[in-house]
Amino acid sequence: MTVFAFSRIRRILALSALLPLALTACGTSTQASPAEPPPAPDSAVQAVFATTDSDFPNPERGFYHASATGLEALDAAEMTQAYADGYRLIYVRINLDDYRDTDLPPAFLERLEAGFAVARSSGVKLIVRTTYNYPQGETEYHDAKDAPLARVKSQLAQLRPLFYRNADVIAFMQAGFIGAWGEWHTSSNNLTTPENRTQIKDALLDAVPPTRFIQFRYPPYIHDWYPNPPGVTAALKDNFRIGFHNDCFLASQTDVGTYSEDPATRAQEQQFTDALGDAGPFGGETCNPADDPGAIPRTACADILAEGARYNLTYLNDGYYRRLFHDNWTKGGCMTEVRSHMGYRFGLVSVAHAKTATHGGALAISIVVRNSGWARLYNARPVEIILRDPASGEVRRLEANGADPRRWLPGADTTETLKISLPADLPAGTREVWLALPDADSRIQADPRFAIRLANADNAAKGQTWDADLGAFALGTTLDIR
Template sequence: MSTPGNVIRVLAFLFYNTILIAQTVNYTSSQNIIANPERGLQKYSITSNNYATAVGANNLSVSTLEDWKNGSDKVTVVFRYFLLDAFLDSNINNTYLDNIRNDFDNIRLAGLKTIVRFSYSNSQGTEPQQPTKTQILTHISQIAQILDENKDIILSHQAGFIGTWGEWYYTNSAEFGTEGSISTEQWNNRKEIVDAMLSATPTNIPLQVRYANIKKTMYGNTPLTEQTAYKNTANARIGFFNDAFLNDYGDQGTYSVSNQCATPVGTSDYNFIANETKYLPMTGETNGLNGCDSGFRTSGANAIDEMNLTNWTTINRDFYTPFWDGVIASNTYEEIVRRLGYRYTLTSSSVTVNNLDFDLALEIQNVGFARIFKERDVYLMIQNTETNDIITSLIDTDIRTWENTTTINQNFDIGISGTFKLYLWIPDNDVTLQTNPDYSIQLANTGTWNSPTGYNDLLQTITLEPSLSVDDIVLENNKLSIYPNPTSSDLTIKVHESIKEDIQIYNSLGQLIMKIHPLKIQKIDVSHLDGGIYFFKIGNSKIAQCKLIKK
């Protein structure tokens, strides 16, 4: 900075060329239930009969959605079941399509996301459970634009359209077969529906199928890996929903088992889904208490174990009530709610400053049941404490790989001096939601969340200063140089010939330990000094001071 008639470079620390300043913060984890996006308990909702006849009928209300989010369960996901029973023989009308748009608008206004499923029948019977394949394909093409318009708030798109509840079991259809009797041609017809869904659904939205054999039959049983996941392929895009979690008959068809009471854990289907859901969503609900083992499988403790094994992201809170009553009675409810999906806890951060750049080390634990499955960028927000200006720097990490303990080490060279506060920001990747803190991820720590911005405060404040050479310290147009720095014995002091005042040396406690009469160049012995940092000062000058490190 400059002042009239003088150039002053203040607090020029010569030893910055060789010494690094490190500071570490350890964090306290929080046990609070957090309203984080794309995870947790989901609320159930279904369209009514007048959804097809009156715009605004049966739309989700913003106030109800906000109540769910702000309530004790911190719900951020709503399951929206679009019942298309009015269109078994016709295209979806504009009233129905407009109501879908209204629902999506309200979900976005409330700061939630949605899991969607389209189906034609909500009860078993002898009547058709879905239209013809041709009509279904037309319906899928009709909703394609709406899905694209709202891809920012759609968490997943479940493969409904076929069978009662859209679960692909009971179809009463020669085109699609029924569970236990599906021909190769009927499987091909089913696959044509899923292929059409993949084409109509934006690539950032995963699909979900009801049971393991659907994906294995149509797309093979080669398991996903870190190298094949997150691609625009059918295998990388199709996850699972389990609407009979922990029930008998292998969660009622989710897994192939030998008999009603056989446990699915450890079977090939179970292992397949456990692997796929490392990279893809697992959601659903319980639909009854498993009586085969005196209720052990549907106990809260076992629910926690199996949610962890199969990487559960969300589960329906509204069904099945006796299951949830048992979970509450066993004091496992809050652990389930906390751990559904991801739960990131910051363990520590360490900052090492060197001139205008610094190294940041982060240790983060994921104590949730699952990894996040949608791409999100992670940023370091560097805020100037004087101007409040923010520099946004991308952190080189893929949050989808954060499992157990993750360590991040990265250098940041922002090229400017000043004092800065550091924040971690994990926003939604979609530009429409990025600046909305409702869609940013809050770390499960105490005293770090900044709700207005959606930033996580690292509780780190750093000062960056430029490095200067031995001739670069200017004090009222007079030069002072000390070298080598650091040193263990001899030190050379070089001063401008105009300096007449004594040079004072202070220790880190501010105690004067030595005075030196100024000579143009002189060498002094500092071997007798204790190791540490010392300050050089000219006379009574309060303008600046130099630092020496004694080894």
Template sequence: MSKNKLLPILAVLIVLILISYSGKKPEERITVKYTADFNSVFPNPERGWHNRRDVDGRNGDDDRDFSDVRAAGHTLVHSYLRLDDFRETDRIPQSYLDDLQEALDAVRAQGLKIILRPTYVWDEEHSVPEARILGHIEQINCVISANAEIINHLEAGYLGMWGEWHSGRYTELSNKREGDTRYRIVEKILNTTPNTIPIAMRYPMHLREILDELPVPEGSEPLTQTQRDRLGHHNDCFLFNEDDRGTYARKDLWFGDQTLNHQKQYTFDLITSYGGNKIMGGETCSPAIDRIENTQAEMAYANWSEININFWGEAINKWKNRMLPAIGNDPAESEFDRISRKLGYRLRLIDATFPTSATAGESFIISANLSNDGYAGIIKKRPIYLVFDNGTERYNIDLPEVDVRKWVSGCFQLKPQTVNLPLNMQSGEYKLALWIPDAAPKLQRRSEYSIRFANQNLWSESKGYNVLFESVRINP
């Protein structure tokens, strides 16, 4: 054999010898398939049924006890902030604000989040001037901002009966001057609260007015893209009749001659600049649900995240008594149970691919296929971590390129994520997990604020993460 032919063979032999002496084996990667849970109803943060409460002290000590909400498997409460007593005064008393702070402390203690709506009147029209409203917004939002981590979202409120932007001063859509006031009120709410808090508006026409139609009033600034992304919708007469009791009926200005279906499509098409869903919630408004057969379709089209379980009780009972056949991955069940499972997000892990061993200080690559079986995506920004936990040492490795808000309904991929393992990582066997905690440092270590996957035998309630594999070997 010639010398030239021997050289390539010798080169290969040298490489093989070097590999064998290095003591390293080729990385073994496996794909693990996970068992779905298509049936269970379990709590997850920032989604589901909300319980109506009054947290401003008007009903006594029961406003501080939310243990039954958590016991029912719910994670949200909703409260009006009744400002009736302050319609004639420019300043809200500190005692009222202190009482609100006590209530928010109680919400936090129970591992819940809250939806708030300020209102001046219950069953009458009010005439509180704009300047006074803006001053009250600033006071209220000082407390809200200090507790932003447990505010699920705000409903715009302040105007009209029940803060629903109808039947009162500044609510007439065709009045341009009142339109300027509405803009300034929304602008004030946005400017005096953190960008982490979404704002839901009652009527699509007011939402469209602010986002798409109304010229920016003199002295105001155009909304930033982040602020525009924060604005969503709450429908407080869901399925009452063809137009949801006027929710979609006002065609006199921005919607022109568009049909009701076109108006609904406007809300169905609402999406953020980063591709996620906007906040969508509300309630029924009478014992009647004239369009009950549209429940599933409209909740899915509009990406509902939450709804009132206390109002109206008769309407809720109609959902409980209406049986639905199995379809797709949904089992035969009551309409109530299907709503309970699918409100907001319901993340399910299909499979994941990763190595069963790795070396401290070197790279680790993971990818996965998932599905969101809920009506909507995750609304608020959250981190996601790849966790290595051996019971003594726990390493939380951030996946900074992943925005979980983009995980809207349907199947999607967690594209290959390459992370660098800590150089000082202790050798041994580790559980491998995915952890999606709250973004707020105060809440990150509380498992009730972390997201559970809809799979069997993955969730660790004590740790707040989803276990992908029981034993990954880390070599020194």
């Protein structure tokens, strides 16, 4: 979220602070071949679905709105308007400018708690960064101060219960704390030394709930800790929680100091972040190319479409430095594609299940789902089957086993068999079958604003439709309960 950046600082970072990488194993994500429709069991009901190119918002992805205030003063009217404008991600800072030398007072922590409550009531999730300064000019930049290592660690310990209580509305954490704007450079307390930054990384991993990722600013730092990013299976098994945010995406050959000025080293760093995007989330913002002498910004549709897909872009600032980037994407005719393909984009291809089932028994539903987005889903989320009585409208929500939407990889079709236990008290009769992807957290699981909308077209003739009140998609099939 750097509003003012300075070329000499960026060049110093590229030349000295960011060390060359010695990559030993990297690569791009492997895309599965399109899956065949699931085999139909005897006496099965089957359905196929059409996808839609329509642009619609979804949780934890897309263009984000940057809050005009810190989390401690998050404004409900602003958040309500942001939701109405289609934003589901809000970038917000925790401003610790007044607490570099003291503990965080209880009143301040209560204001932060209230800020999280505002996000929850508004239907949005947050990208959170904690900072000790936010310079608005060169003088402020040179005077920017952070806090000593001991203070950073003690305040993270204070923030830990707050983060755990509000994990439901935290989409991603940006590491913050260090240097100007919390961007992990120009520390006034030597926090960017390898030992100090590693201690802060470890303190962040302890303070942030284990269900949430932490994004760091510079690839060489991440490479020092994790030289070989895991694949998706290993990342899920080991609960890998590290991502990358690039605050000058596409702005110059080096992304204004994000990558090395040496072409060979830069290629290695980019290969590393390419691999990292399979395991952890990537997002950020564009910035002013003039901050890097001789910059050649990558402003065409071909650039954002290629690099968005390559690096698994999940989110991007919608408000900063639009002139060269966002405006050009609109003129070039690709803005709708950019908006709709950031992050995951799930659409059903086909479904099959038995015509009848017994209450108290089991039901298997085979689905093929396509992720046409640029990234996978990074935060856990259940799959629900909803059985709806077409006469009374009564619904029963049943969590399905056997599927993890975080494994639905970009550019691939995935075949799953959902396994559902039918309640013993489920009355006999015909039920419509719906599919839902609600939030995993019980505090907002029933709130349809936090459910994922599938990228399927409504088809009234087939009974296939999205219902915003249910946060679910009607499969157009029925199940007879006996």
